[in-house]
Amino acid sequence: MRVLIAPDKFAGTLTAVQAAAAIAEGWARRAPDDELDQAPMADGGPGFVDVLHAALGGDLLAVTVAGPFGDPVPATVLLAEGTAYVESAQACGLHLSGTDRPEEAGTRGVGELIAAAIDAGAETVVVGLGGSGSTDGGAGLLAALGATADGPLDGGAAGLAGVSSVDLSGARERVAGVRLVAASDVDSPLTGLFGAAKTFGPQKGLSEDRIVVVDGVLESFAELAGRRTSLEKGAGAAGGLGFGLLLLGARRQPGIDLVTDAVRLPERARQADLVVTGEGAFDFSSRSGKVPYGVAQTAEQALRPCIVLAGRVDVGAREMRALGVESAYSLLDVAGEERAFADPAGALADVAERVARTWSR
Template identity: 80%
Template sequence: MRVLIAPDKFAGTLTAVQAAEAIATGWRRQAPDDELDLAPMADGGPGFVDVLHAALGGSLDAVTVRGPHGTPVPAVVLRVGETAYVESAQAAGLHLVSGSPETASSFGVGELVSAAVDGGAHTVVVGLGGSGTTDGGAGLLAALGATSDGVLDGGAAGLASVTSVDLAAARSRLSGVDLVAASDVDNPLTGLFGAAKTFGPQKGLAEDRIAEVDGWLESFATATDRRTSLEKGAGAAGGIGYALLVLGAAREPGIGLVTDAVSLAERARAADLVVTGEGAFDFSSRAGKVPYGVAGVASEALRPCIALAGQVLVGSREMRALGIESAYSLVELVGEERALGAPGDALADLAQRVARTWSR
């Protein structure tokens, strides 16, 4: 039997590569004769550059950029021909936030884009997702030369004083460069489904501060480009998607970009079963996340798709709406303590058990 293993990262515990290897280890214990094809995936968030490097080759250039609170952090630019790939989470990821989420800035993401341009890239693809910022991408714009009557690089809180923004220098900096925003979400910048309301709590924004932060983002949008703030993907990565869009970026779902890069459709057609996974499998997985994207590819190839996850938070009806035949929970099998303490071993054990049902 041929099995395509295409998981996302298990956030906070396993990278996509480690997750794929753990699933393969457990599967082989139960079905050593099965042919396994490992295709680690990403949706634009953490792991985006690593997955593309493994699939496309190219060179990795090490750079140092400003973290969310000003501390220098290491990052890389992946260069493949005249295209450069960068990952916003490396410069502004949630794991880098060490102070108030209201002052976390995306400035370092702009520095990453700048480094890519300085290296001669004609196309710069920015993976969005996993950010700890909610500054509307103002920091990114500042790093590329945008100016304002207020503070662009002070996080969301800095936007309180912004009434006008001049993007001329930033747009000039990117003259002749095609920008691509690889977005894992469809949310607009502001409002009920905006960056602050939808993703603020997971970044540490207190519930009673969300309306204030959303108001700052509204003011910032009014000072730059209100219409663009309503577009799909503007709320990605705390609004970094918005900043890229106002600079003329094309938006492309991150999962689609990675799917093409790893030739997932072709590999799914050669498989009998497709296995995907992520840390928490819930209905938000429909918003451009890896399991939904992989399941779509499997469906087009007329192959069944199953999911292994840290937690499964949807019922069978919702699961099938996402294109998944069955989903299996790590926490239910081994308990939360072991799932977090020894995630690789635990995932291998889950894969072994699942293979008893699905391998011929």
């Protein structure tokens, strides 16, 4: 039997590469004769560069960029056949910023990653968006690439409050002749009821009363930098990083689609008898461009069954079917909470071994 193993990361515990390896290890214990094809996945958030490097090869360029509060952080640029891939979370991820100072977190480091990619000769720069701890409308990114203003663009939303004029000409000149791609499945606008602050602010530490304030700051910034662009789908991605990229002429491509193409997932799914995917929490929000839904759709098109192994499963059978998934299995239910957190790789392998009893021939 041929099994395609294509999980996302298990946030906070396992990378996608580690998750795929754990599933394969456990499955092989039960069904050693099965042919296991590992295809770690990502949707543009943390792990984006690692997954693409595993799929595409290429060279990794180590750089140091500004973190969300200006402190230096290590990051990498993947260079493959004239295209550079960068991961915004490496410069402004929630794991770097925490939730104590959400209005001060900026995105200068993402602009520095783009600049490093351009200096390395990239003709196309793909920016993976997701997992950010910032809500600055991409202002820090624009500043790093040469945009100017009469106030700080790289001080997070707090710094933007005093800005009354913006000049993007320097940033646009810096990226002239380079194709920019914003890899994100988020189609929110920059501001409003479904904007960056309202939709994603709470998980970054913004309280309800401050959400309104930050949304107002972003509204003012949009009026200065490009009101029409702020209304486009994806402008609200990664705290408004999508807006910054769209202002520079980027086109948006769903991150899961980009990775699916890079790892040749449809072809590999057609060669498999079963597709296994997974993530930390499998719930109905997984339909919003997350890896399990994307993998399940690919499996469905290939007429192959798809199952999910997840840290936690919060959907019922009906919702599961709507997502294109045959069955889902929870580490918490099978291995228990203590084991799941103390030894996530071992727990995931144990779950995979148990699931193989049912699904392997």
